[in-house]
Structure formats: structure tokens, C-alpha cells
Amino acid sequence: MNSQRLYPQAKKRLGQHFLADEMIAQAIVAASGVGPDARVVEIGPGPGALTVWLMRACGRVWAIEFDATLIPLLEKRVAGLGVLHVERADALRVNYRALAETSGGALTIVANLPYNVGTAILMHLVEQREAIAGMTVMLQTEVAERLAAAPGSKAYGALSVMCGMWMSVEAVLEVPPSAFRPPPKVHSTVIRLTPRSRPLAETKDLDLFSQVVHAAFGQRRKVLGNALKVLGADARLWLTRAGIDPERRGETLSIPEFARLTNLLADERIASGAAPISVS
Ligand code: SAM
Numbered sequence: 502m503n504s505q506r507l508y509p510q511a512k513k514r515l516g517q518h519f520l521a522d523e524m525i526a527q528a529i530v531a532a533s534g535v536g537p538d539a540r541v542v543e544i545g546p547g548p549g550a551l552t553v554w555l556m557r558a559c560g561r562v563w564a565i566e567f568d569a570t571l572i573p574l575l576e577k578r579v580a581g582l583g584v585l586h587v588e589r590a591d592a593l594r595v596n597y598r599a600l601a602e603t604s605g606g607a608l609t610i611v612a613n614l615p616y617n618v619g620t621a622i623l624m625h626l627v628e629q630r631e632a633i634a635g636m637t638v639m640l641q642t643e644v645a646e647r648l649a650a651a652p653g654s655k656a657y658g659a660l661s662v663m664c665g666m667w668m669s670v671e672a673v674l675e676v677p678p679s680a681f682r683p684p685p686k687v688h689s690t691v692i693r694l695t696p697r698s699r700p701l702a703e704t705k706d707l708d709l710f711s712q713v714v715h716a717a718f719g720q721r722r723k724v725l726g727n728a729l730k731v732l733g734a735d736a737r738l739w740l741t742r743a744g745i746d747p748e749r750r751g752e753t754l755s756i757p758e759f760a761r762l763t764n765l766l767a768d769e770r771i772a773s774g775a776a777p778i779s780v781s
Contacts, residue, residue, distance in 0.1 A: 508682040509548055515568055516615025518681040520550040525680050529691055530554040532673045533611045533637035540604040540634075544592045544612040544622060547571050549578035555611060556582035563604060565592050592622045597629040607634035616641050616685065620660065623648075623694075630667050636694040637673070645672060645690035652755050659718045663711065666701050666756050668694040702760030710763040717751030717759070724748045732766070739766050 511517035520526055529551060535541050535558050546552045546564040548571055555562045560583035566572055569589045579585050588595075601608050610633060614622055619640045626633060640648075643656075649670040650656035664670065674691040678684035704710040712732060720728045726747030729736035740747040743765045745758060754762075 509571060509574060511683055512568065514617070516545075516617040516619070517547065517568070518613075518616075518683060518685045519547050520613055520680060521682045522676075522680040523550075525674070525676055526550045527554050528674055529613070529637060529639065530558055530611065532691060532693060533609060533635070535559050535609050535611065539609045540601070540606055542597070542600065542608045542610050544610065544638075545615055546575050546587070547613075548574040551611060551613060552579050552585070553582060556585065560584065562586070563600065563608075564588070565590050565595055567591055593618060593625055595625075597626060598632040601632035608632055609634050610636040610638065612636075613639040616687070620644055624660075624663065627664055627667055627694075630696050633696055635696070636668075637691060638694070639676060639689050639691045641685070642675070642688040642690040645692045648692060648694075653753055657752050659714050662714045662756055662759055664694070666710075666760075668696055670694050702757040703764075704760045705764050705767045709767055710760065713763050713766065714751075714759055717754065721751065724750055725754070735769075739769060742769075 506521065508519045508521070511519065535555065537559055539559050540563070541555050541559050541561070542563045542565065543552055543555060544565050546566050552562060552564060552575060556579050562585055564575065564585060564587040566575065566587060566589060572587055572589060575587060576585065597608060610626060623638065626636060646656045647658055647660045648664050649672060650658070650661040671693050672690050673693050676689040676691065678686070678688065713729070716729050716731050717725060719731070724747060725740055725745065726737040728751060729740070737747040739762065743762045745754065745762060
């Protein structure tokens with residue numbers, strides 16, 4: 502632990518908790534597996550706790566930081582370690598597909614994500630999955646558990662399905678609040694997300710898949726036959742036709758079952774003449 506280093510005044514609204522433990526920073530970069538050939542994108546580098554180790558491993562990093570005041574500190578900290586392309590931008594608005602094209606291939610994301618928008622940034626990346634080679638990110642433990650959860654577990658929900666369809670998720674490191682300045686109120690977990698070579702199931706309509714999943718978990722106390730009525734009065738009929746008991750709850754459905762239900766619903770909508778929901 503480097504207790505001598507001075508950290509910038511943290512901005513709560515930007516989820517700033519700066520990593521102060523060099524061993525953990527090194528371990529995160531080692532877990533990401535990056536080497537000189539990787540196209541590494543760091544989201545929210547802050548004053549550079551991870552960036553220095555990324556630069557040492559790869560010699561080149563693309564960094565996206567929202568807080569312009571931190572960029573001079575970052576540049577100073579990594580000076581002489583290689584090439585840093587730093588952009589002052591909101592990671593939620595970055596076009597990672599375009600970045601993969603300009604940088605010459607799929608991106609490896611490494612980040613200690615800001616807690617307040619970490620989930621949204623991660624899902625923005627999952628949506629652009631063809632531009633991603635892999636991700637090693639730190640999040641609050643509760644969110645990491647939801648991402649990695651299996652059907653039937655308490656943590657299993659819309660996030661588990663919308664991520665697990667395309668990514669395998671493994672926890673690699675637990676990080677206590679004492680590793681940060683200032684310490685957050687929650688524990689953190691580093692997870693590694695690897696794009697699947699094929700999604701866990703085929704869906705005919707991604708927008709509809711997302712609607713079905715969110716409706717199923719929207720009212721967790723309701724059985725599916727009732728929860729899915731927000732999508733149409735015939736919810737029980739669709740479930741029965743898809744071979745799913747309408748008395749089951751959303752948290753028991755596997756990803757292939759969600760896909761089967763979506764595909765049946767998409768076919769029903771086409772057959773009944775309702776405009777199909779467009780594929781995003
Ligand atoms: N990587 C540094 C570390 O480990 O010490 C800082 C991590 S801190 C938890 C999150 C960082 O993300 C901060 O530097 C913050 O300014 C930045 N950030 C917050 N919201 C952002 C956004 N929407 N886009 C890009 N960066 C953001």
C-alpha cells in the first residue's frame with residue numbers, strides 16, 4: 502500500500518474512489534492478460550493507478566476520462582512509459598466499434614469503473630460486443646454477483662441474462678474498501694468478461710428479447726403469467742405454447758428459455774399482423 506501518494510480531491514458525482522494499493526493494481530492488469538499486441542482501452546483512468554501498469558505491459562493505452570482536471574495528472578504519471586491516447590469523454594457515449602476500427606482490431610477493456618454509471622457503461626460495451634476482445638473491470642461486489650449469477654439464485658436478474666447471453670463472466674479478485682482513497686462504503690470485485698464464440702441462444706428480435714427479460718424481472722413477486730401481461734393479454738397462452746409453466750417466476754428461466762419465449766412471441770406478432778419490433 503502506498504500511503505505517501507497524494508490523491509486529487511474526489512468528486513462523488515463521478516464515482517471517484519482512487520485505487521491506492523499498487524499490488525491490487527498490478528494484479529488487475531495481470532488478470533487482464535494484456536501484452537504488447539493488445540489494443541487496451543482504460544475507462545476512467547483518473548490519476549493513473551492502473552494506467553502505469555497497463556503502459557508497462559503494453560506500451561500503448563487508449564484512455565477515456567470524463568474529468569478533464571485529472572488528465573494532466575495522468576499524463577504526468579505515465580510520462581516516458583509509452584504512448585497514451587487520452588480522450589476527455591463520457592464512456593457512455595463512446596463508439597467502441599469506431600475505436601476498434603481506428604486502433605486496428607478488437608479492444609481489451611480494463612477499468613476500475615465509477616460505481617454510479619458502471620453497470621450502464623458495461624451494458625453499453627456488451628451492446629458493442631463485436632468490438633470487444635475481453636474486459637477486466639472492477640465493480641461493486643453486489644453488481645458483479647448479479648452479472649455472474651445463475652438461474653434460480655437470488656442475484657439472478659435482467660442484468661445476468663442481458664450480459665450472460667453474450668459473455669462468460671468470472672470473478673477474479675475481491676477488493677476491500679481500504680484499497681481506495683477515499684474508501685467506498687461497499688466492497689468491490691474484479692470480474693473478467695469474455696465474449697462467447699456464439700450467444701447462448703439465438704433470438705429473432707433483440708429488442709423484444711430485452712422487453713421480455715425486463716418484464717419478467719420487473720415485478721419479481723409475480724408469476725410469469727401475470728408479469729408478462731405488460732406485453733399483451735395473451736401472456737399465459739404464449740408461455741404455454743413455449744413449453745413454460747405460467748406459474749413459474751422469471752428468476753427460474755434459463756437464457757435459452759427466454760430466447761424460446763421471445764421467438765414464439767415474435768412469430769405470434771407476425772402471424773397476428775402486429776408490426777414486429779425492429780431488431781436493433
Ligand atoms: N482508474 C482510477 C483508479 O483506479 O484509481 C480511477 C477510478 S474511479 C473509481 C472512476 C473514474 O472514472 C474516475 O476517474 C472518474 O472521473 C471517471 N468517470 C466517471 N464517470 C465517467 C464517465 N461517464 N466516462 C468516463 N470516465 C468517467
